[in-house]
Amino acid sequence: MQILQPPDWPxxxxxxxxxxxxGKMVFVAGQIGWDRNEYILSDNLAEQVRQTLLNTVAVLxxxxxxPEHVTRMTWYILDKQEYQSSLKDIGRVYRDIMGNNYPAMxxxxxxxxxxxxxxxxxxxxxxxxx
Numbered sequence: 001m002q003i004l005q006p007p008d009w010p011x012x013x014x015x016x017x018x019x020x021x022x023g024k025m026v027f028v029a030g031q032i033g034w035d036r037n038e039y040i041l042s043d044n045l046a047e048q049v050r051q052t053l054l055n056t057v058a059v060l061x062x063x064x065x066x067p068e069h070v071t072r073m074t075w076y077i078l079d080k081q082e083y084q085s086s087l088k089d090i091g092r093v094y095r096d097i098m099g100n101n102y103p104a105m106x107x108x109x110x111x112x113x114x115x116x117x118x119x120x121x122x123x124x125x126x127x128x129x130x
Contacts, residue, residue, distance in 0.1 A: 001071065001127070014091065015105035019071040021127035026063040028124040030076070031055040032115055040117040045082050046089035048119050053097040056124050067098040069126040075107040076121040083107075 004018030005011065032055075033048030034040045042048060057067060077083050083090070113121050 001069075001129070012102075014094075015102050017104065019104050021071050021129070023127045023129040024063070026060060026065045026069070026126040026128065028056055028059045028126070030121040030123045031059065032113065032118040032121050034115070034118070040115070043117070043119075045077075045079075045086045045119050046093050049090050049122075050093045050097065052120055052122050053094065056122060057097060060124070060126055063126075063128065065126040065128050068101045069128050070098070070101060070103045070124055071127050072104045072125040073106075074123045075105065076110045076113065076123075077107060078110065078113065078119050080109045082119070 002020040003016045004020060005016070009017065031052050032040070033042070033051035034055075035051065040048065041051070060066065060069065113119075
């Protein structure tokens with residue numbers, strides 16, 4: 001993977017401006033913070049992010065991919081203010097599960113998610129190198 005960083009741009013925090021990769025592409029559907037029995041066990045945003053990322057890693061593993069293969073993530077959140085006030089905990093959760101891998105990312109605040117208790121949904125793309 002090659003991180004795409006224009007030389008005169010400041011380095012972003014927590015994501016990359018772009019990634020170039022070649023290999024087997026893996027697409028992970030939007031994951032939310034429920035367990036394998038489809039129960040959301042916490043209303044805490046950081047805990048939902050933790051479970052969402054664990055679910056993402058489990059799906060990636062089915063293709064032989066790991067967190068370092070992730071090239072892009074799109075996060076859908078319900079509440080920007082709650083996200084910003086939980087950022088320290090979310091950052092810790094992210095690093096615990098995804099390591100120091102920072103793919104290209106986008107985040108959108110949405111008015112609702114399909115599952116009533118969900119506060120976050122994350123779509124992921126990974127590339128396993130040839």
